[in-house]
Amino acid sequence: MRLSLRPQRPVPDLPGLHGPVRVDPRTKNLTKRLRPGDVAVIDHLDIDRVSAEALVACRPAAVLNAARSTSGRYPNLGPEILVSAGIPLVDDLGPDVLTLVEGRQVRVDGGDVYDGETLVAQGTVQDEQSVATAMEGARAGLAVQLESFAANTMDYLRRERELLLDGVGVPDITTRLDGRQxxxxxxxxxxxxxxxxxxxxxxxxxxxxxxxxxxxxxxxEAGWRPDMIVGDMDSVSDKALTCGAEVVVHAYRDGSAPGVERVEKLGVPHVVFPATGTSEDVAMLLADDKGAELIVAVGTHATLVEFLDKGRSGMASTFLTRLRVGSKLIDAKGVSRLYRQRISTWQLLMLVVAGLLAVGVALASTAAGQTLFGLFGAWTDDLWSSVRVFFGGAA
Incomplete structure (x- = not known):
């Protein structure tokens, strides 16, 4: 497979794809600085859908993965999204590809990655056929993941029984949630x-x-200001943290919280919520415990494949959290696909006609309107008389 890309500065006339390299083992960190035409280097086992969509939005020249984009544990959707978007994906390059220097021009020729004339790493080029084959094999191994997911669910229930059933450990907050959506x-x-x-x-x-x-x-980005920020603070911007929202740092069950150091450096007041599971679980449990009337969730994980796609055994906690919150939780994920306002041309025409009829009826019920209709009728009679005379004379 040979690809070409116009380089940002002159490079030797060698086959393959050229571009400046951006390196980060964590995909979500890389996408913050990835630009169109860059060559993205990641270390992401089982590329998930969200990460793939973030990479596609950056429009890189290619994605080089030190790990296997599909390990076979479950049918992850990331590689298919990248390949379908026309972005070259080179897989299983090994740790050497992570040694590339940020910003240097690299060359990708098939599965070979060069820094100048030095061969740095060799991997496997993924295409639609190889991705489809890998997905088929991954579906066969899904039963093992189901058993693991069930075991993780029971383990979480044992460890967080008091939090789930009685709300023990939920911190006090200043934002009022009682009776609110x-x-x-x-x-x-x-x-x-x-x-x-x-x-x-x-x-x-x-x-x-x-x-x-x-x-x-x-x-x-939507034009609003968050009232509260919940999480381990690894992917939120300083701008958001300092916008005035109340900050709840998600800590490990042993009390350690790496995110605390960051918010303290920013001088942002915060509370700590130690809990097993994911930050979205913590947000739901917090809202439920503090008396929220209704919880509307956007972008959260709801299906089994999405749980597995997240790549964490702790995703089993989300399943139990949703059971705890119950009917007050409304999952808005996908509502944009469910509801799209569509008005056809004939509907618009009928709407205009109905409006004109309504105006006509309203005018006909008034003296001024009757006078206007009388003048209009006389004008049309004169017009038709003139037309008949014109064509009669021509004959």
């Missing part, structure tokens, strides 16, 4: 589209806006 935003599937559709809801009901890590930035 809450909108929880996670940077997950279709969150941007769903936020656009939910704009009238936010305007009318004024829910409490809770951003889960990078979800706080999504709220800011």
């Amino acid at each position: 809450v909108l929880i935003v996670v940077r997950g599937y279709h969150y941007k589209e769903d936020l656009v559709v939910l704009r009238p809801y936010v305007k009318e009901y004024r829910p409490v806006l809770i951003g889960v890590d990078g979800g706080a930035d999504a709220i800011l």
Whole structure:
């Protein structure tokens, strides 16, 4: 497979694809500085859908993965999204590809990666056929993941029984949630589209806006300000953290919280919530425990494949958290696909005709309107008389 790309500066006339390299083992960190035409280097086992969509949005020249993009544990959707978008994906390059120097021009020729004339790493080029084959094999191994998921669910229930059943360990917060509706935003599937559709809801009901890590930035991008930010603070911007929202740092069950150091450096007041599971679970449990009337979730994980796609055994906690919150939780993920306002041309025409008829009836019921219709009728009679005379004379 040989690809070409116009380089940003002159390079030797050698076959393959050329571009400046951007290196980061964590995909979500890399996408913050990745630009169109860059060569992205990641170390991401089982590329998930959200990460793939973030990479596609950056429009890189190619994606070089030190790990296997599909390990066979479950049918992850990331590689298919990248390949379908026409972005070259080179797989299983090994740790040597991570040694490339940020910003240097590299060359990708098939599965070979060069820094100048030095061969740095060799991998496997993925295409539609190879991705489809890998997905088929992954579906066969899904039963093992189901058993692991069930075991993780029971383990979480044993460890967090008091939190789930009685709310033991939920910290006190200053944001009032009792009797109010809450909108929880996670940077997950279709969150941007769903936020656009939910704009009238936010305007009318004024829910409490809770951003889960990078979800706080999504709220800011939508033109609002988050009331609360929940998470381990690894993917939220300084702008969001200092916007005035209340900050709840998600800590490990042993009390250690890497995110605390960051918020303290920014001088942001915060509370700590130690809990097993994910930050979106913490946000839901917090809203439920503090008396939220309704919890609307955007971008959260709802299906089994999405849990596995997240790549964490702790995703089993989300399953039990949803059971705990119950009917007050409304999952808005995908609402943008469910509801699209469509008005056809004939409907618009009928609407105009109905409007004109309504105006006509209203005018006919008034003296001024009757006089206007009389003048219009006399004018049309004169016009038709003139037309008949014209054509009669021509004959």
